[in-house]
Amino acid sequence: MPVVVVATMTAKPESVDLVRQACKKAVEAVHQEPGCQLYALHETDRTFVFVEQWADADALQAHxxxxxxxTLFGTVGEHLDGAPDIKMLQPVPAGDPAKGTLRSA
Structure with missing residues (x-):
């Protein structure tokens, strides 16, 4: 069963570009990991949000x-404004399943 994760990290004001570049580099590497179905990076202000979907709990554990x-956390650690927030999510079926559910690629 797929596992959905949302991970959020906020960069210090002077480190936004550095954190963005480190995140983009991580995306390229993570897309090659077994079981990665979605690893999408978004940002707002100084906050970077990863929306992830893994084939199963074992794939997430390996990730x-x-x-x-x-490498990512080693690079950005001191440049973050607080600890990253990582949440594993459970789907709540509602509405049209084609629009209300993340699906594997």
Whole structure:
């Protein structure tokens, strides 16, 4: 069963460009990881939001231990305004299933 994650991190004002570049580099690497169905980066103001979908809990577990994650957090750690916020989400069926549910690629 797919696992959906939303991860949010806020850059310090002087570090927005550095954090953006590190996030973009991570996206390229993570897209190659087994079980990655969606790893999309968005931003607003100084906050970067990853919307993720993994094939299953094992794929998410492998991702959390993957080099791309270690590199990302090693690069941006001191440039963040607080700790990242990572949430695993459960779907709530509602409305049209074609529009109300994330689907695998």
């Amino acid at each position: 959390s231990a993957a080099p791309a994650v270690a």
